[in-house]
Structure formats: C-alpha cells, structure tokens
Amino acid sequence: MQECNVDIAVIGAGTAGLSAWQVARQYHDRVVLIEGGEPGTTCARVGCMPSKLLIAAAESAHQAHTAAGFGIEIGSIGVNGRDVMERVRRQRDAFVENVLESMQRIEPENRLSGHARFEDPHTLRIGNDLRLHARAIIIATGSRPHSPKAFAPAGDRLIDSDAVFEWDDLPESVAVFGPGIVGLELGQALSRLGVRLRMFGKSGSLGPFQDPALRDYAERTFSDEFYLDPAAQVEAIERDGNQVAITFLERDSGHRLTERFDYLLAATGRRPNLDRLDLHNAGLALDDKGVPYYNRFTMQCRHTDDENAGSHIFIAGDASQELPLLHEANQQGRIAGHNAGRYPERRAGHRSTPLSIVFTEPQMATVGLSRDEAANRFGCDNVAEGQATFEDQGRAVVMRQNRGLMRLYAEHGSGQFLGAELFGPQVEHIAHLLAWALEQKMGVERMLEMPYYHPVLEEGLRSALRDLSRALLQGPAMTERCLEYGPGG
Numbered sequence: 490m491q492e493c494n495v496d497i498a499v500i501g502a503g504t505a506g507l508s509a510w511q512v513a514r515q516y517h518d519r520v521v522l523i524e525g526g527e528p529g530t531t532c533a534r535v536g537c538m539p540s541k542l543l544i545a546a547a548e549s550a551h552q553a554h555t556a557a558g559f560g561i562e563i564g565s566i567g568v569n570g571r572d573v574m575e576r577v578r579r580q581r582d583a584f585v586e587n588v589l590e591s592m593q594r595i596e597p598e599n600r601l602s603g604h605a606r607f608e609d610p611h612t613l614r615i616g617n618d619l620r621l622h623a624r625a626i627i628i629a630t631g632s633r634p635h636s637p638k639a640f641a642p643a644g645d646r647l648i649d650s651d652a653v654f655e656w657d658d659l660p661e662s663v664a665v666f667g668p669g670i671v672g673l674e675l676g677q678a679l680s681r682l683g684v685r686l687r688m689f690g691k692s693g694s695l696g697p698f699q700d701p702a703l704r705d706y707a708e709r710t711f712s713d714e715f716y717l718d719p720a721a722q723v724e725a726i727e728r729d730g731n732q733v734a735i736t737f738l739e740r741d742s743g744h745r746l747t748e749r750f751d752y753l754l755a756a757t758g759r760r761p762n763l764d765r766l767d768l769h770n771a772g773l774a775l776d777d778k779g780v781p782y783y784n785r786f787t788m789q790c791r792h793t794d795d796e797n798a799g800s801h802i803f804i805a806g807d808a809s810q811e812l813p814l815l816h817e818a819n820q821q822g823r824i825a826g827h828n829a830g831r832y833p834e835r836r837a838g839h840r841s842t843p844l845s846i847v848f849t850e851p852q853m854a855t856v857g858l859s860r861d862e863a864a865n866r867f868g869c870d871n872v873a874e875g876q877a878t879f880e881d882q883g884r885a886v887v888m889r890q891n892r893g894l895m896r897l898y899a900e901h902g903s904g905q906f907l908g909a910e911l912f913g914p915q916v917e918h919i920a921h922l923l924a925w926a927l928e929q930k931m932g933v934e935r936m937l938e939m940p941y942y943h944p945v946l947e948e949g950l951r952s953a954l955r956d957l958s959r960a961l962l963q964g965p966a967m968t969e970r971c972l973e974y975g976p977g978g
C-alpha cells in the first residue's frame with residue numbers, strides 16, 4: 490500500500506471540486522483532486538449542457554410547427570432523430586473536452602483517479618493501493634439519479650436522464666415519471682420532437698413552484714401540450730417484450746388504461762453521492778439522511794464529538810443537497826476551497842440570492858424567498874403579494890408567447906422586495922433582474938424607478954411591481970396601462 494501526505498484532498502472533480510481545487514491551490518502546493526468516475530463534470534456530460542442542447546432542437550421543431558400562426562408556411566416538417574441526437578452528443582462532447590483540457594493544466598501529481606473513502610478523519614483510501622493523509626478534505630462528490638424500487642419490473646427499459654443523452658435515435662414513446670425539473674425539461678423537449686409521451690407524478694407537485702397559483706397555471710399550460718398527471722394513479726408497471734406496459738387511471742376520464750412505451754424515464758430526484766464514502770469513519774455529525782451538518786457560509790462540516798466544533802472537512806455542490814444547481818456548486822466550491830486552504834482559520838463566504846430557472850417553454854423560475862418562506866419569516870399578515878399575467882403583455886402577444894403568470898412578494902411597511910415565482914416567456918432574464926434587485930436589497934418603489942424600455946417583456950414585471958406596490962399601500966393600482974405606459978406596456 491502506497492502512503493502519501495498532502496495538504497488538501499478534494500474528493501470529486503465536478504464543478505464544485507474543480508472550483509474548490511483552483512482556489513485551495515492558491516494556498517498550498519499539494520492539493521490533490523480525486524475523481525472516481527468519468528471525468529468531465531455532470532454539468533457537461535449528463536446535466537445542464539446536453540439537456541439544453543436537446544431543448545434547443547425541440548424549440549426549433551416547435552417554432553417550425555407554430556410558424557403558421559404568423560402566416561408563415563413551412564410545408565412538411567420532419568424530425569430526424571438520429572441527426573438530433575448526433576448534434577446533442579457532438580456538442581456535448583465538445584463541452585466535455587473543454588473541461589478535460591482545463592483539467593490537464595492541473596499538475597499530474599495533484600490529479601488522482603480512483604474511488605475515495607474515509608479510513609479515519611484525516612485518511613482517505615483511494616482504490617486498493619493508495620492511502621492519503623490530508624490536513625483538510627473537501628467532499629464534492631455530487632449526486633446521482635434515484636428511482637423507486639417499484640420501477641424495477643421495467644428492467645433495461647428503465648432509464649434515467651444520463652441514458653437519454655446516449656441515444657442514437659429518438660424513441661417512439663416514453664413514459665416520464667416525475668414532473669420535477671428534469672422531467673419537465675426533458676419531457677417537453679421529447680414531446681416537441683415527436684415522441685409519444687405521458688408524464689406521471691406522485692404528490693401533485695410541479696417543477697420548482699410552491700405558490701399554488703403558479704403551479705396550477707403551469708399545470709394547465711403543459712397539459713395543453715402533453716399528457717400530464719402530477720398526482721397519477723399508476724396501478725402496474727410491467728415488462729412486455731421490448732416495451733414497458735403501464736396501467737393507470739386516465740386523468741380526466743378515470744378510465745383504467747394499459748399503454749406500452751419504449752422506455753420508462755425515471756426523473757424522480759437525485760441522491761447525494763455520500764453513501765459509499767464510509768462517512769462513519771470521518772468523525773462528522775450526520776443528519777438522518779447521512780448528510781453531514783455544515784455551516785452554509787463556511788461550508789465547514791461539524792465534528793461528532795462537539796456539536797459546535799468545526800472539522801477540517803468541508804462540503805460543496807450537490808453532495809451538500811442544499812441547492813443542487815451549477816452556480817451553487819461553483820460558489821460553494823470556492824468557499825470550501827478558501828476555508829480548507831486557510832484552515833484552521835475560516836471566513837464566511839458570500840452566498841448569493843437563491844435563483845433557479847427551468848428551461849421549459851414557458852420557462853419557470855424562482856427567486857429569493859417563496860411565499861411560504863416569506864410568511865414563515867415575516868408572518869402572513871406582513872407579506873404583500875402582487876401579480877401580473879403575460880396574457881395581454883404587449884411583447885409577449887407580439888411573439889405569440891403570451892402565456893404565463895408572475896407573482897412577487899414583499900414586506901409590508903418596509904416595502905422590501907422578498908422573492909418571486911415566474912412562469913412565462915424567457916423569464917430567465919426577469920429572474921436575473923429580480924435576483925440582482927434582491928442582492929441590492931431594493932424596495933418595490935425603487936424597483937419601479939428603474940428604466941423600462943418599450944416594448945419588452947420586462948414591462949410585464951413593471952405591471953407586477955405596480956400591483957405589489959398597490960398591495961403594500963404605497964401606490965395606486967394600474968388601471969390605464971395604455972395611457973400610462975403606451976400600447977401593450
């Protein structure tokens with residue numbers, strides 16, 4: 490067994506691990522990055538990037554199919570599944586290659602391949618041949634798809650999101666289980682590319698929305714496009730030849746149907762890769778799901794023996810299960826990298842405003858506090874709500890994308906903006922404006938003083954802010970939008 494002493498060990502070469510490594514390396518020479526699976530990051534290989542490539546192809550098909558609404562005749566439209574998947578994989582490989590090239594710049598002695606697990610709080614076993622002693626350790630092991638045991642009868646027709654991006658061709662049909670973020674993004678894209686699709690949920694939840702008004706609006710909108718039952722009654726999942734047969738009660742009719750699909754796509758959530766780390770040897774306090782307790786501003790884990798004592802072990806990215814998003818993995822990785830580098834000294838890092846965007850069409854986004862979080866923090870009576878739809882919003886009408894709703898929350902008295910849930914065309918941009926406003930701790934009145942061009946989708950935001958200002962008793966309701974702001978403003 491080879492033994493080796495290093496300053497810092499980073500477990501996992503994903504987005505969190507790479508950013509942690511880069512920062513920690515500024516403090517010490519021996520900072521090793523350990524990757525036990527396929528290098529290239531979840532984001533580039535099987536996450537953000539390939540999913541957006543598939544969605545981009547679907548948007549293109551959708552635009553062609555709906556061009557007649559503008560008086561544009563396109564004739565017959567074909568989707569060549571092989572070409573679609575070939576582009577997804579080719580561009581995906583290019584993104585992965587970029588990551589691998591960056592990793593080549595890490596000194597070879599600071600790069601290790603092999604699965605890491607704890608032997609004691611300072612010792613990691615890498616594969617079978619190497620024992621590594623580290624002064625500080627960063628856990629950045631990411632997450633993996635999780636599916637319930639009930640799906641097992643589907644056999645090799647049961648797939649997860651990772652497998653979708655390996656397809657050579659588009660299948661004829663897919664049953665998507667889980668109308669969460671992955672399920673909605675991939676499900677809508679597949680449907681727009683001509684795949685026969687049904688989407689089944691369990692608890693009634695839909696994507697990231699917590700505000701019932703947004704959830705219901707989104708449910709109605711997606712249901713116009715593909716079969717969606719967020720609280721489905723599925724009675725049986727069976728293998729039938731090369732297909733999977735699903736017996737369920739049809740949403741509106743209540744009829745019992747058995748339908749066959751090429752695949753069952755499980756999009757039922759992800760679990761942190763913590764279960765094969767032998768964390769019981771790491772001396773950490775763990776919650777009931779086996780995730781270490783940690784301080785979200787230092788990313789420092791807690792010792793078992795003293796609840797208040799910080800350990801030399803830090804955590805970052807999906808492994809922490811806090812907000813499994815790319816920019817969070819990056820930010821958490823940087824904070825963990827700095828504090829592992831400085832250990833035992835620590836500093837609180839900046840955690841930015843929560844921001845999540847789902848690349849469906851219409852897009853879904855959440856910013857800052859949800860309605861319930863705001864009510865819990867400030868009390869129900871102290872939270873004002875404002876809203877606006879995109880149905881008659883000028884620019885959205887122009888683009889034939891006039892579906893959606895925005896709901897904004899603010900604190901009575903101070904007029905402080907607190908958070909929002911958005912469903913509408915390209916709300917990724919409005920979501921950023923709102924997140925930046927929250928970072929600046931802006932009040933609703935100040936947000937209304939910002940410039941609004943015409944005709945843009947952001948004018949819809951102004952309408953929602955005006956409604957919020959009215960609810961805060963800070964300003965009058967908007968009654969004559971055209972007179973005040975111009976047509977469609």
Ligand SMILES: Cc1cc2nc3c(=O)[nH]c(=O)nc-3n(C[C@H](O)[C@H](O)[C@H](O)COP(=O)(O)OP(=O)(O)OC[C@H]3O[C@@H](n4cnc5c(N)ncnc54)[C@H](O)[C@@H]3O)c2cc1C
Pocket residue numbers: 500501502503504505506523524525526527528529530531532535536537538540603604605606629630631632650671762765766805806807808812813814815816818
């Ligand atoms: C389909 C899909 C679409 C997504 N789209 C978006 C999006 O549009 N925007 C967004 O912000 N986020 C998106 N995400 C989420 C985003 O991809 C993740 O939050 C992010 O990639 C997590 O990075 P990470 O560094 O924590 O984990 P990873 O990139 O998964 O890195 C963890 C690494 O640790 C390695 N590892 C695990 N255990 C060990 C061990 N014991 N020893 C050694 N190595 C180990 C793994 O092999 C892996 O390489 C998407 C996710 C999915 C699945």
Ligand SMILES: NC(=O)c1ccc[n+]([C@@H]2O[C@H](COP(=O)([O-])OP(=O)(O)OC[C@H]3O[C@@H](n4cnc5c(N)ncnc54)[C@H](O)[C@@H]3O)[C@@H](O)[C@H]2O)c1
Pocket residue numbers: 637666667668669670671672674689690691692693694695696756757758759812813814845846847848
């Ligand atoms: N655009 C983005 O930023 C983006 C895109 C994809 C993924 N992600 C990240 O990945 C994470 C994981 O996404 P996800 O969609 O896998 O998880 P999720 O938690 O968002 O959704 C899981 C869904 O599956 C449902 N479900 C659970 N068990 C079920 C069952 N037995 N049958 C039917 N439905 C069931 C849940 O009710 C929920 O709606 C997200 O939280 C997000 O942070 C982000």
